[in-house]
Amino acid sequence: MLLDRPTDCLSIRRFPERNKVPDFSTFSSLLRITAKYEMPTIRSQMLEAVRDAYPETFGGLSPSKSLGERVFGGRNPHPNEVLNLFIQQGLTSALPMAYYMAARMGPSSLIGSHLPRNVTLSTEILQSAIKGLMALHRVEWNETHRLIFGPKGSHPCSTLDCPSRTPASTAALEAYQKAFDHIVGSSQSGTKVLGVPEFYEDCGSDRRCVGPGICSSCVERWESGHAELRKKVWAMLPSAFGLVSSNVV
Numbered sequence: 001m002l003l004d005r006p007t008d009c010l011s012i013r014r015f016p017e018r019n020k021v022p023d024f025s026t027f028s029s030l031l032r033i034t035a036k037y038e039m040p041t042i043r044s045q046m047l048e049a050v051r052d053a054y055p056e057t058f059g060g061l062s063p064s065k066s067l068g069e070r071v072f073g074g075r076n077p078h079p080n081e082v083l084n085l086f087i088q089q090g091l092t093s094a095l096p097m098a099y100y101m102a103a104r105m106g107p108s109s110l111i112g113s114h115l116p117r118n119v120t121l122s123t124e125i126l127q128s129a130i131k132g133l134m135a136l137h138r139v140e141w142n143e144t145h146r147l148i149f150g151p152k153g154s155h156p157c158s159t160l161d162c163p164s165r166t167p168a169s170t171a172a173l174e175a176y177q178k179a180f181d182h183i184v185g186s187s188q189s190g191t192k193v194l195g196v197p198e199f200y201e202d203c204g205s206d207r208r209c210v211g212p213g214i215c216s217s218c219v220e221r222w223e224s225g226h227a228e229l230r231k232k233v234w235a236m237l238p239s240a241f242g243l244v245s246s247n248v249v
Helices: 024-036 040-051 079-088 092-103 123-149 170-184 216-240
Strands: none
Touching: 024 040, 024 079, 079 092, 079 123, 092 123, 092 216, 123 170, 123 216, 170 216
16 A cells, blocks of 8 residues: 655645645546545545635535636636536545536437547446436526516615616516526526526616616525525536535545
8 A cells, every 4th residue: 555655646735735636637647646545634635726626515616716616727628527526536525526517518419429539438427417407407497487587575676777776677678588588598408506697787877777777685596596606506416416425525
């Protein structure tokens, strides 16, 4: 058995360098080495380096962080590559986010003859990814429709000329449709439900709004509602993708 020690085969005290993750090819090779030769200290350091990019809790989904495959140095690996590695290495706490990052790009990114061999998913993994994507789609579209087109409840319009005061008007429907499309994206195949949509845009007269004059109260209601939607989706990720554990092995 190879033990961690200052003079191990990597000849380093700490790997990877703090706040710096190597390219994915290097990372995956070294992660397999740490498992094969039982190097728990270095393995722990490597997993710590990517933990923020594949968080275990909803609080880890900070927009300022490099989430998913963007954490690796060099070119961004295909999310399927990362998912395959994490499953093979038993990194179960990272799997909900890894599955989401792969599924969010849609079926064409999960399967197809155009995909190189190293990003191909097994039948079992592919089935889990597609099933999870379909579940996320249903929640994303249904909840977003309810949020945008549903009743305002205790969030009255803050300006008299807000189109949503007359929700059946052409102006209101155009603004609502724009907000809906902004949340779910132009593509109906992928998903970005865990992303944080930016609703505001400059609409003149020192105001920021969405669509033709939608007021800040309406936008705040959408922002608050989408934050709750993100929490709901995060909580359902393990069951959506058929995962039963959230502990790193």
